[in-house]
Amino acid sequence: MTTPPVASTATAPLRDDRRVVLVVAILSSFVVGLDSSVVNVALPAVRDELGGGLVVQQWTVDAYLVTLGSLILVAGSLSDLFGRVRIITWGLVVFGVASIGCAIAPSGEVLVVARALQGVGGALITPSALALIVAAFRGAAQTKAIGTWTAWSSAATILGPVVGGLIVDGIGWRWIFVLTAAPIAVTIVLVRRISADVRVGPRARVDVVGAVLAVLGVGGVVLGLIEQERLGWGAPVVVAALVVGGAALVAFVPWERRTAAPLVPLELFRARNFTVGNLATLSIYGALGMVFFVVTLFLQEIWHFPAWVAGLATLPPTVMLLLLSTTVGSVAGRRGPRWFMAAGPAVAAIGALVFLVAGEDPIGYWWSVLPGLVLVGAGIAxxxxxxxxxxxxxxxxxxxxxxxxxxxxxARIAGLVMVALAGVVLGGEVSVTGLHRAMVAVSLLLLAGAVVSAIGIRNPKPE
Structure with a gap:
């Protein structure tokens, strides 16, 4: 594969390829988001065919999320150092090969390994996709492009249960991985049409120590939180994972301050909006991770909706994103992000509280879950x-x-942590009372994000 010429600056080279860049970013992020959620409804079929019980089911989901969440920082650094087009191409290839591996996996162990490899590809794709948009667009056009990208990439995550349920019930669980492999081939062809790459400065050495600390820190903490649900907090594996992960995270910041080529430039956090925005992200995306996890379980285990019906029942946020995100991005590009970031989580928090009306009777979907999801979707948008x-x-x-x-x-780690803690919030099992408790926690997290944004975010001066 030929490599596009590398631009010496990061401002102009992609302007002529903006349409292709946007399509590549949308397609690649859509596939990564779809794969994060589409597999959930396939887990019973995977268990029936490959065996392994709950352990294989858990790791079919978690192997992907652990590698994706723990390697994404490393991938962002590689994107800046070696070129965003090059890194996203590598990620697409790895993701496509891994998807084929999942589709033909003869055993649960092979499936788990292939899912972990998918997470590696997803980590390479995710930061590069958005960074390409930032390089190709400016001003209000950039905000509008990000809105379009956000609508489709976010919709993929929420559409997953619907698409997965229909495929599993129709032609079998292996085809959900073929579904993700096919757009990858199209995207690789489109990437070859981008005439220039963006790489920041000369090739510097990768911060290997920082990368190891990041992987150990994020991976260890996530591993401990996941495994405690199966083994308990006192299990040696859980304790060791949390101790090693915590120690690595503690060591990460002082190392990044002293190294000449840090994995995460800590100077980024001197920017007020960057720091405040990431604090809001921690709260808001933790809440959203719990919403979709708990609601999907509730619909299937308490109201006994079939998987594909539960997927359709959670479709309203997708519709709201597709209808509103591009317009919101365009208006926010002119007016500034502050009050949108404050109002959105507040609206979603009201939606979460509407779930408190839900009871044992599934007919209550129409006046509890449905309006709640519509408001949550409007808030996200x-x-x-x-x-x-x-x-x-x-x-x-x-x-x-x-x-x-x-x-x-x-964002991803916040969602992982809240999903890992969902068992504690639910009281050990899914129930009406547990749903209500979870939605109160979600509402408080969303309101915290709204307050942080209202107080901390500053609108940039017009160009």
């Missing part, structure tokens, strides 16, 4: 594009890859 624009717009364009990676890592 109001917030997510301005939040992304505020975070990335506050850092130098030359460090957009690292900035995108930090924000993506925080």
């Amino acid at each position: 109001l917030m997510v594009t301005p939040l992304t624009s505020a975070v990335l717009g506050s850092v130098p364009q030359s460090e957009a890859g690292a900035g995108s990676a930090v924000n993506n890592a925080i």
Whole structure:
């Protein structure tokens, strides 16, 4: 494969390829987001065919999320150092090969390994996709492009249960991985049409120590939180994972301050909007991770909806994102992100409280879950594009890859942590009372994100 010429600056070379860049970013991120959620409804079929019980089911999901969440910071650094087009191409190839491996896996162990490899590909793709948009667009056009990208990439995550349920019930669980492999081939062809790449400065050495600390820290903590549900907090594996992960995270910041080529430039956090935006991300995306996890379980285990019906029942946020995100991105590009970032989580928090009306009777979907999801979706649409624009717009364009990676890592890790803690919040099992308790926690997290944004975010001066 020929490599596009590398531009010496990060501002102009992709302007002529903006349409292709946007399509590549949308397709690649759509596939990564779809794969994060589409597999959930296939887990019973995977268990029936490959065996392994609950352990294989858990790791079919978690192997992907652990490698994706722990390697995304490393990938952001590689994106800035070696070129965003090159890194996204590598990620697409790895993801495509791994998807084929999942589709033909003869055993649960092979499937888990292939899912972990998918996470590696997803980590390479995610920060590079958004950084390409930042390099190709400017001003209000950039915010509008991010809105379009956000609508489709976010919709993929929420559409997953619907698409997965239909495929599993129709032609079998292996085809969900073929579904993700096919767009990868198309995207690789489109990547070859991008005439220039963006690489920041000369090739510097990779911060190997920082990368190891990041992987051990994020991977260890996530591993401990996941495994405690199966083994308990006192299990040696859980204790060791949390201790090693925590120690690595503690050591990460002082190492990054002293090394000449840090994995995460800590100077990024001197920008007010970057720091505040990431604090809001931590709270908001933790809440959203719990919403979709708990609601999907509730619909299937308490109201006994079939998997594909539960997927359709959770479709309203997708519709709201597709209807509103591009327009919100365009308006926020002119008005500034502050009040959108404050209003969005507040609206979603009201939606979460509407779930408190839900009871044992599934007919209550129409006056509890449905309006609640509509409000949550409206809140996401109001917030997510301005939040992304505020975070990335506050850092130098030359460090957009690292900035995108930090924000993506925080969002994904926040969701992972809240899903891992869902058992504690639910009281050990899914129930009406547990749903109500979870939605109160979600509402408080969303309101915290709204307050942080209202107080801390500053609208940039017009260009």
